[in-house]
């Protein structure tokens with residue numbers, strides 16, 4: 001039977017790789033990308049794809065900003081809530097379900113804003129995703145918004161959390177380094193190397209609660225890029241405070257507009273970790289690989305990996321980052337507070353221009369405030 005070519009819509013049939021590529025780069029590009037994406041995702045993980053799109057587009061707005069930073073911090077505060085003696089379920093989403101208990105813990109200060117932001121998205125998808133799975137899906141996707149971040153692995157299938165975590169399991173920025181290392185070893189069997197690797201997260205981070213009256217004070221000069229600047233800038237001699245200064249958990253920083261955690265400063269200077277810290281400087285590949293491994297290990301705390309499904313293929317790659325580490329304007333190698341006794345701190349170029357004043361990170365609830373005002 002003959003059909004009229006005017007009435008039948010034809011999709012090109014490709015008989016060779018070349019024709020396929022041509023089709024994929026033609027006007028069917030978006031359709032082709034969607035088909036290719038589905039083809040790489042196992043059947044049991046396909047239900048995640050619309051949730052991935054919702055979180056990337058509507059929660060994070062494809063930006064490595066405050067919502068993404070908060071979702072990343074949430075993974076740690078959920079997962080490290082486990083101890084061989086005191087109990088706790090680890091990476092189980094208890095921080096969402098038992099937030100009335102866990103948000104009263106001093107170390108979780110500031111997470112109320114994060115839960116206000118991510119909570120509605122969790123509730124929207126709670127029928128298909130357990131709280132622990134949601135925390136790690138959101139945290140893994142938050143990284144995909146940050147140029148330079150690794151594509152982390154994601155396992156799905158955590159059961160519902162049973163109880164709130166006990167208090168005092170999340171490290172505080174004023175804790176001595178050996179206390180933090182002991183807690184990380186007890187809670188997650190993390191080595192000092194893995195702890196420092198996890199602190200790469202402070203490359204895309206800032207503080208809302210350390211300096212009274214100031215929110216979104218970045219930890220480094222590039223808080224929307226997962227780069228090694230945190231390892232450079234925390235090693236610079238502290239000379240100033242942003243804001244009034246002298247707050248618990250904070251020490252002097254080198255760059256106006258940023259704040260430095262006492263714990264990050266300690267990791268960069270104490271003999272047990274200073275050479276590990278320095279080894280991350282301008283070593284993007286090491287940072288990506290070691291962070292990704294430690295982050296996945298963290299995502300399994302309290303869980304049995306054999307019971308989970310590997311859904312890593314739903315996590316998109318982060319935007320590429322090709323830059324290199326630098327000293328911020330006006331600062332040079334002579335401003336480094338050398339701590340590692342084994343090798344000198346690498347020399348880096350200084351960015352041109354006058355001393356920098358790093359702006360605060362716009363807050364996720366700023367839009368709401370604007371709406372309220374209008």
Ligand code: HEM
Pocket residue numbers: 066069070072073075076109110171172173174180195198199201202204205206207208209210249261263
């Ligand atoms: C091990 C010791 C750690 C200590 C003492 C520590 C401490 C802190 C503190 C005090 C803040 C600022 C909170 C605020 O005032 O809003 C912060 C922010 C943050 N931390 Fe950590 N942290 C640690 C490890 C980690 C780990 C392992 C991760 C993730 C893998 C992480 C991710 C973040 C992120 C992304 C932020 C920024 C949150 C935002 O900007 O909203 N931290 N951390």
